[in-house]
Amino acid sequence: MNDNARPKLLIVEDDEGLQRQLRWAYDDYDVVVASDRSTAIDMLRAEEPAVVTLDLGLPPDPDGVSEGFATLAEILALKPDTKVIIASGHGARESAMRAIASGAYDFYQKPVDIDELGMIVKRAFHLHAIEADNARLAAQPTEDARVLGGMITAAPEMLKVARTIERVANTDVSVMLLGASGTGKELLARGVHQASSRKGGAFVAINCGAIPENLLEAELFGHEKGAFTGAVKTTEGKIELAQGGTLFLDEVGDIPLPLQVKLLRFLQERVIERIGGRKAISVDTRIVCATHRNLEEMIAEGSFREDLYYRLAEIVVRIPTLAERPGDAALLAKHFVKMFASTMNPTVKGLSPDALAAIDRWPWPGNVRELENRMKRAVIMADGKLVTAADLDLDGGDDDHGDGDQINLKAVRDAADRKAIRRAIARTEGNISNAAKLLGISRPTLYDLIKQHGLQV
Structure with a gap:
């Protein structure tokens, strides 16, 4: 046809x-x-x-x-x-x-x-x-939906990202992955490592935003015995542990300025000194980093070094949100059902039509991580062979295809408002000011609408 x-x-x-x-x-x-x-x-x-x-x-x-x-x-x-x-x-x-x-x-x-x-x-x-x-x-054959050794996608937007990463993987350039939380940045970083000549070495990941500022330097650079209270033995840092492999710096935008200077020196000279040490240690590691923050704004504000940015961002890859990847939510949902059902609820065999419809229309502000968590809960809670929309606990108010009984004009407008607000917030990664601009309204008006519709942001 x-x-x-x-x-x-x-x-x-x-x-x-x-x-x-x-x-x-x-x-x-x-x-x-x-x-x-x-x-x-x-x-x-x-x-x-x-x-x-x-x-x-x-x-x-x-x-x-x-x-x-x-x-x-x-x-x-x-x-x-x-x-x-x-x-x-x-x-x-x-x-x-x-x-x-x-x-x-x-x-x-x-x-x-x-x-x-x-x-x-x-x-x-x-x-x-x-x-x-x-x-x-x-x-489709499973391999058509899997790229970079593990990421599941059939969306052209994500396949383009995968092709870019495959092209740069065998070089030693630093790669920066930009995307909202939950979009799969670490999985893509592992993809860079696995597709490179360094795949025989270690892949070492550290979330710079999850470690207290006073401990982050020791985690990255290591320390000598006696360097500070509690340093009872010499410990190698993450940079050293990634010798011959790949170091993934997640949430690199959270590294404090004093430590940015030390990281820049390593990137320029490829040597480090442990805390409390005097010996320069040569380290051969490839850097891949990620952040959901706007580093260009941080540079303008003086909270992130411009010279460090250009060392880390030799190749920049922007990762689309799940809402910008048509068809991937349902594809991933099926994968998660199989994965979780095998150990948590073997009676579950798939997704009902109403569950697929709910998954399709939900904006997924938390991206793949939100989808994974919802699918895990739904599989555990499901009573029948199929996961339903009720098991997913997704609000049906966003269905612009309508409920047969919902023809009241105010109800339709409210549903449209909720949908537009959720999508704007998702697409601007939770930035209310940018979401208001996207919607063409003022920031106070958007806050009023969020409160009026009882939305969580």
């Missing part, structure tokens, strides 16, 4: 007047109609519609539901991924619940509310597209 073709919608309805009304109502879709089971199945085979609206009262049983249920069963047997929306004025809710139990996607009651049905149809198409994308990704 042509990628630009409109999605196909099959309307199974024996009332010709309602057929015409529904056909006219859906300009966004390629609508085909059928008035009985035989024609409906022929249309299903020929047109392969993603979504079907089905009246249960079809000839030769227009006053009952038997023919409608037979049609539903045949549709799902032929194309199980079809989203079937049931219409019924016969026994209404009881028949609708029975249809959903039999595999229907949703229902609506006659007389038809075109706007309400339109939202249900739109949501069904959206979910079908998500499931189709995930089926396509799942069908």
Whole structure:
């Protein structure tokens, strides 16, 4: 099918007047109609519609539901991924619940509310597209989704990052990884190491923001016995331990200025002195660093040395957020389900359609780390074979594809506001001033909206 073709919608309805009304109502879709089971199945085979609206009262049983249920069963047997929306004025809710139990996607009651049905149809198409994308990704060989020996991605934005890193890995240039917290900076740093000629050496990582300032120098440069109280033996620092390998300095923007001077000297001369020592020690190590902070602003403020920045940032790689990596959230979620289920809840086999839809629309402000944590909790809490949206505890208020009952204008506006605010905050890495600029409002207005909608930032 042509990628630009409109999605196909099959309307199974024996009332010709309602057929015409529904056909006219859906300009966004390629609508085909059928008035009985035989024609409906022929249309299903020929047109392969993603979504079907089905009246249960079809000839030769227009006053009952038997023919409608037979049609539903045949549709799902032929194309199980079809989203079937049931219409019924016969026994209404009881028949609708029975249809959903039999595999229907949703229902609506006659007389038809075109706007309400339109939202249900739109949501069904959206979910079908998500499931189709995930089926396509799942069908790809595993190696197509894995890059740099471990990172899972199918997004062009992330594959571009991977290609850049692979190209620079075999050089000895310093690499700086810039990205929000939770985007996988350490995994990419390991990828640099594993793709380089230094992969036989050690990969040593240190989070400069997690170590108290008075201890960081000793952690990096080591110390001699007796250099300070508690120094009962000579200890090599992280720089020495990375001899012949790679040193990963995470959150390098948190290194205090006095220590920046000492680090710069090492980068220039490739020698260090341990605390309390007088001997110059030559060290051959490759530096990869990362930060979520804006180092250029810090340089302007005088809190980060410009000469150190240029030594560390010979190659700069900007890592996209998970929200900027289309399809990766679902791909990673499936990976985490398999990983955690094997040890924590072996009965769990995958993700339900509503879970995939919730994962797709969530902005993931905490990036891959947030996704991993949510999946771990969801796998533990799941009662059935599939992790559901309820297990994930994701707020459904961001669903711009709408709930069938949510057509109140204020509710729709509030949902849109929440979604825009969350995405702006995620894309600016939690910087409220930049998020306000992105949204085109003032900083106080954004704070008011955050408070009004009860958002956590």
